[in-house]
Amino acid sequence: MLDPVPPLLSVRGLKKHYAIRGGILSRVVDKVHAVDGVSFDIAPGETLGLVGESGCGKSTTGRAIMRLIEPTEGTIQFEGRDVTRLQGEELRALRRRMQIIFQDPFASLNPRHSVRGIIGEALVIHGLAKNRRDLTEQVVRLLELVGLRPDHMTRFAHEFSGGQRQRIGIARALAVQPRLIVCDEPVSALDVSIQAQVINLLEDLQEQFGLAYLFIAHDLSVVEHISNRVGVMYLGRVVEIATARDLYANPLHPYTEALLSAVPIPDPTAKRSRVALKGDVPNPINPPSGCHFHTRCPIAVARCAIEVPALITGANSHAVACHLRHETI
Amino acid sequence: MERPLLDIIGLKTWFDTDEGVVRAVDGVSLSINRGETLAVVGESGSGKTVTARSILKLIDTPPGRYAAGQILWQGRDLVPLGPRDIDRVRAREIGMVFQEPMTSLNPVYTVGAQITEALRAHESLSRKAANDAAIEMLRLVQIPTPERRVNDYPHQFSGGMRQRVMIAMALVCKPKLLIADEPTTALDVTIQAQILELLADMKDRFGMAIMLITHAMGVVAENAQRVAVMYAGVVVEEADVDELFANPRHPYTQGLIRSIPRVDTKAIGRTRLEQIPGSVPNLLELPPGCRFSNRCRMATADCHASEPALRLVAPDHKAACIYA
Numbered sequence: 001m002l003d004p005v006p007p008l009l010s011v012r013g014l015k016k017h018y019a020i021r022g023g024i025l026s027r028v029v030d031k032v033h034a035v036d037g038v039s040f041d042i043a044p045g046e047t048l049g050l051v052g053e054s055g056c057g058k059s060t061t062g063r064a065i066m067r068l069i070e071p072t073e074g075t076i077q078f079e080g081r082d083v084t085r086l087q088g089e090e091l092r093a094l095r096r097r098m099q100i101i102f103q104d105p106f107a108s109l110n111p112r113h114s115v116r117g118i119i120g121e122a123l124v125i126h127g128l129a130k131n132r133r134d135l136t137e138q139v140v141r142l143l144e145l146v147g148l149r150p151d152h153m154t155r156f157a158h159e160f161s162g163g164q165r166q167r168i169g170i171a172r173a174l175a176v177q178p179r180l181i182v183c184d185e186p187v188s189a190l191d192v193s194i195q196a197q198v199i200n201l202l203e204d205l206q207e208q209f210g211l212a213y214l215f216i217a218h219d220l221s222v223v224e225h226i227s228n229r230v231g232v233m234y235l236g237r238v239v240e241i242a243t244a245r246d247l248y249a250n251p252l253h254p255y256t257e258a259l260l261s262a263v264p265i266p267d268p269t270a271k272r273s274r275v276a277l278k279g280d281v282p283n284p285i286n287p288p289s290g291c292h293f294h295t296r297c298p299i300a301v302a303r304c305a306i307e308v309p310a311l312i313t314g315a316n317s318h319a320v321a322c323h324l325r326h327e328t329i
Numbered sequence: 330m331e332r333p334l335l336d337i338i339g340l341k342t343w344f345d346t347d348e349g350v351v352r353a354v355d356g357v358s359l360s361i362n363r364g365e366t367l368a369v370v371g372e373s374g375s376g377k378t379v380t381a382r383s384i385l386k387l388i389d390t391p392p393g394r395y396a397a398g399q400i401l402w403q404g405r406d407l408v409p410l411g412p413r414d415i416d417r418v419r420a421r422e423i424g425m426v427f428q429e430p431m432t433s434l435n436p437v438y439t440v441g442a443q444i445t446e447a448l449r450a451h452e453s454l455s456r457k458a459a460n461d462a463a464i465e466m467l468r469l470v471q472i473p474t475p476e477r478r479v480n481d482y483p484h485q486f487s488g489g490m491r492q493r494v495m496i497a498m499a500l501v502c503k504p505k506l507l508i509a510d511e512p513t514t515a516l517d518v519t520i521q522a523q524i525l526e527l528l529a530d531m532k533d534r535f536g537m538a539i540m541l542i543t544h545a546m547g548v549v550a551e552n553a554q555r556v557a558v559m560y561a562g563v564v565v566e567e568a569d570v571d572e573l574f575a576n577p578r579h580p581y582t583q584g585l586i587r588s589i590p591r592v593d594t595k596a597i598g599r600t601r602l603e604q605i606p607g608s609v610p611n612l613l614e615l616p617p618g619c620r621f622s623n624r625c626r627m628a629t630a631d632c633h634a635s636e637p638a639l640r641l642v643a644p645d646h647k648a649a650c651i652y653a
Contacts, residue, residue, distance in 0.1 A: 053517035161608040191372040192544055193605040193624075196588035200604055218517065221547075225590030225602070248592060262522035263592045264547025268570045270593060272551070276526070277519045280487045 006080065007041035008212050009065070009180055014038045014074035016060050020285065032284050034060040036236030037074070039311065044179065047206065047213040049227030049244065051220055051259070055284055056233040058216045062182040065214065066100050067091060078180070096126050099173035103185035105165030109157040115143070115168055116153040122175045142171040146201060163194035170201065180212045187222060199226055220263045224248060229317075232256045235284055235292040238311055242318040252320040252329060255293050291322070299324055332404060333360035334506060334538055335384070340398035342376075342383045345391060351612045353379040355562035356398070358639070361506065366532065366539040368553030368570070370546065370585075372609050375559040377542045381508050384540075385425060386415045403505075420447040424499030426492070428511035433495060434483040440467070440494045441479035447502050466497040469534075470527060489520035496527065503535055510542040525552055546589055550574055558582050561610045561620040564639055566653075568646040578642050578653035580625045581605070619650070627652055 014035055022029040035057040042048045050058040064071040067083065076083050083094050102108040109118055119139045120129070129135035140150045146167040157165060166186060173181050183202065187195040203226065205211060217223050223230055224244045231241040232253065240253040251257045258275040265272065277296050282288055288295045294304035303323055313319040314329025342354040354376040361367045371377045382388055384400055386407065400407040402418060410418070419425075427433040435443060441463035448454055448462060460479065467475035470493040483491060492512060499507055509528065513521035529552065532539055541552060549556055549570065556573045558566040558581065566579040577583045587603035607624040610616075616623040618633040625632065631651060639649040 053519065163608055191609050192546070192585060193372060193588055194608065196602040196604040197606075199590070200602055203601070220518065221590045221592040224592050225600075258519060260592060262519045264521075264525075264545060264551045265591060265593050266546035266550045266574065266586060266589055267591070267593075268550040268574050270550070274522060274526075276522065280489055280520065281517070 005043055007077075008044045008046075008079060009042040009214070010075075010077040011041070011061075011065065012039045012075045012077075014061065014064060014076065015072045016057070016064050016069065017072045030285050033236045033287060034284065035064060035071075036287075038233070038236070038238050039074075040231055040238065040241060042180065042212050042214060045206065045210045045212055046229070047215055047227045049215045049217070049223035049230040050233060051217060051223045051230060052233035053218060053259075053281055055235070055281055057236040057284075058218075058233050059184055061233070062100065062184050062214055062216050066098060066182055067094070068100070092126070096176045097178055098180045098182070099176065099178040100182040100184060101166070101169050101173050101186045103188055105162055105169055105189065106157075108169060109165055111157050114154050114156055115139075115148075118157070118168060119143070119172050119175050122172060126176050128176060138175070139171075142175055145174065145205070146171045147197075161194075162190050163197055166190060166198050167201065170198075170205070174205065174209075177209075178211070180214065182214045182216070184216045185218070186215075188217060188219065195222070202226065220259060232259065235281065235287050237292060237321065238319075239293065239322070240318075240320045241311070243316065246316055246318055250318070252318065252325045253293075253322050254297050254299055254325075258298075331362070333401075334363050334403060335359075335361045335540075336399075336401040337380070337384070338399045338401065340380065340383060340400060341396040342379050342388055342393060343396045344393050349613050352396075352562050353393075353612065354383060357559070357562075357564055359557055359564065359567075361538050361540055363505070364532070364536050364538055365555060366541055366553045368541045368543060368549040368556045369559060370543055370549050370556060371559035372544055374561065374609055374612060376562040377559050378510055380559070381425075381510050381540060381542050384508065385419050385423060386410070387425075417451070420451055421502045422504055423506045423508060424502070424504040425508045426495045426499050426510065426512045428514050431483065431488075431491060434491060436483055439480050439482055440486070440497075444494065444498050444501055447498070451502075462501065463497075466501050467494070469500075469531075470494070470497045472497075488516055489523060492516065492520075492524050493527065496524075496531065500531060500535065500537075504537055506538045506540065507532075508540045508542070511544070512541075513548065514544070521548075528552075546586060558585070561612060561615060563620065563649065564647075565621065565650070566648045567639070568643075572643070572646055576643070576646070578646065578648040579621075579650045580627050580652075581621045582648075621650075 015037055016035040018032040019028040020030040038061055052058050063069045065076055086094055116139050119142055120135050123129040123135055139153055143150055148167055187198050215226055227244045230244050230247050231238045234255050240256045251260055258277045261275045279296055290305045290307050291309050294300040309321045309323045311319050311321040312326050337359045340354055340357045344351040344353055357380055369377045395408050444463045444466050445459040449459055463479050464475045472478050472493055513524050553570045556570050557564045560581050566582045577586055584605040605624055618635055619637050622628040622632040637649045637651045639647045642648045642653045
C-alpha cells in the first residue's frame with residue numbers, strides 16, 4: 001500500500017548492542033543485543049504503540065531514536081533526514097522536534113527547580129522566549145493546556161501527586177512544540193483512576209497539535225487503546241506490526257497470541273482461551289538461534305531454530321515475522 | 330450458616346505521625362469463607378495492604394496501632410495475641426505472599442532452607458526430611474529440576490521463579506488461608522498468567538481460601554469469587570464478582586470499571602475513557618462525610634453531611650453510598 005504522506009519517522013535496521021566486559025583486562029567477552037534490527041515508520045499525527053515484556057528492547061528503541069543512547073547500527077530518518085550522525089547545534093535542533101516523557105514522574109523532574117524553571121528551561125535553551133514576561137506567559141499557557149493552574153508555577157515537584165507530575169512532564173515536552181513525542185511507559189506508575197486522565201490528555205493534545213506519538217508500554221490494553229498501529233517486540237526484534245484493531249482481531253505471531261491471551265480482562269463473563277507460555281523470557285546475552293521465540297513457541301518447527309524469520313508485510317499493512325504464518329498474510 | 334474462616338469486624342489500624350493520625354484502615358469489616366477467593370481491590374492509600382498486614386500483625390507498633398475492631402480467625406480474636414501465639418498462626422494457618430519477591434526472600438540462605446524454615450521451627454525434622462519436603466514444594470510450584478534448584482540462592486532465580494519460591498514458602502504448612510498482596514504486580518503479563526494459574530491450582534489442591542490484594546480489575550474479574558472495593562481506608566462496595574462487574578452500585582466502583590481500557594473492545598475509531606476527576610486522596614485531608622464525595626460526579630450536599638454506612642443494596646451486595 002502506498003502512503004501518500006511521507007513518514008515523519010522512519011527507522012531501519014536499528015541495533016543497539018551493549019558490550020559485556022570481563023576478566024582482568026576488561027575485554028569484551030559478550031554482547032547484549034538489546035535492540036537487534038528494528039524497522040518501522042510513524043506518520044505525522046499517528047500513534048505507534050510498542051509493546052513487549054521486560055528486556056524486549058522497547059525502551060532502548062525509544063531512547064536510541066531520541067539519541068539519548070547512541071545506536072550501534074541502522075538509520076533513523078526524521079522529517080526526511082538521517083539523524084543518527086547529527087552533532088552539536090543540529091542535534092539540539094532535532095531535540096526541539098522530538099521530545100520524550102518518562103515513566104517515573106518522581107525521578108524525571110528536577111527537585112530543586114520550580115515548575116516554572118522545569119518547563120521554562122527548554123524555552124530558554126532553544127531561545128523560544130522573547131523575555132521574562134513572555135516566558136512566564138508561555139509557562140502559564142502550557143500549565144493550562146495540561147490541566148494545571150497558573151499558580152502551580154512557583155511550586156516544586158514534590159508538592160504534586162504522581163498524575164500531576166506526569167502533567168508537568170507533558171507540559172515540558174510540549175514547550176518546544178515538537179512533532180513527535182516518545183512516551184516511555186507514561187502511565188504505568190500511576191493509579192488506575194489517574195491513568196485515564198493522562199491517556200485522555202495525551203489524546204486531546206494529539207488532536208490539538210497534530211502530534212505523533214511513539215507510545216511504549218508493557219500494558220497491552222493501554223497500548224491498544226491509544227495507538228493507531230501497534231508493534232510487538234520480543235528479545236530485541238519486532239515480531240508483528242498491525243493496526244490496533246487488526247492486531248487484536250487477527251493476531252498472527254504466536255507470541256502476540258500468547259501475550260493477548262494473558263492480558264486479564266475486567267469482565268468475569270468474558271470467555272477466554274489462554275495460550276500458556278512455558279518458562280521465562282530467555283537471557284538477551286545469548287538469545288536463542290533462528291527465531292528468538294522458538295524455545296517458548298507452541299508451534300515451532302525445526303526451521304525456526306535455524307533461520308531468522310523476516311518481518312514480511314501482507315494485506316492491511318499487517319506485518320509478521322514467523323515462518324509458519326507467512327503464508328497466511 | 331457456617332462460621333466464616335476469617336471475620337474482620339470494624340478494624341481500625343491507625344498510624345501516629347508528625348502530621349497527625351493517619352487512619353489507614355478506618356472501620357473495615359470483611360469475611361472470608363473456607364475455600365473462597367476474596368479480592369480486595371483499591372488504589373494506593375486505600376488501606377488494602379494495611380488490612381492484609383493487620384491480619385498477621387505485621388504492622389509496626391508504634392507508629393501503628395490497632396485502634397478498634399476484632400480479627401476473628403476461626404472464632405478466635407488475633408488482635409490481642411502476643412508474638413509467640415501469632416507466630417504459630419502465621420506459620421501453620423495463614424500464609425502470605427508479597428509483591429516484591431526479591432526483597433521478601435533472604436539473599437544469604439538457600440531457597441530450600443527458607444521454604445522449610447517454618448516446618449523446622451515447629452517440629453523436629455531431620456536434615457534429609459526437610460530437604461525432601463523443600464524439593465516436594467518446589468516440584469509442586471513447577472520449578473524445573475527441583476533437586477538441583479533447592480540449594481540455589483534467591484538471586485539465581487528469575488522474578489517469576491522467585492514468586493513461585495515465595496508461594497512454596499507460604500504453602501509448606503498447608504495453610505487454610507493464603508494472603509496474596511499484589512503477587513503479580515512486579516511480573517510480566519505472561520508470567521503473571523502463569524502465577525495466577527498456579528495459585529488457582531494450589532487452591533484446588535489444598536482447599537485453601539485466598540485473600541487476593543490487587544489494584545488490577547482484570548485480575549479481580551478472572552480470579553475472585555467475591556470482591557471488596559476499598560477507598561481511603563474503608564470498604565465502599567462488596568459483592569460477588571459477576572454482580573459487581575454487571576451492576577456496580579458505588580460511583581467509585583463504576584468509575585474504576587469504566588476508566589480502564591480493555592484489550593478486547595477496540596472500537597471503531599477512538600473511544601474516550603471515562604475518568605474519575607481529582608487525585609487519590611491524602612488520608613490527612615479527607616472531605617467531610619463520604620470520603621469519595623470530592624471526586625464524585627453524583628455528590629450532593631447530603632453526601633458531605635455524614636459518612637454513609639456499608640449497607641445491603643441487593644441480595645449479597647453491599648455499598649456505602651446513599652444513592653446506591
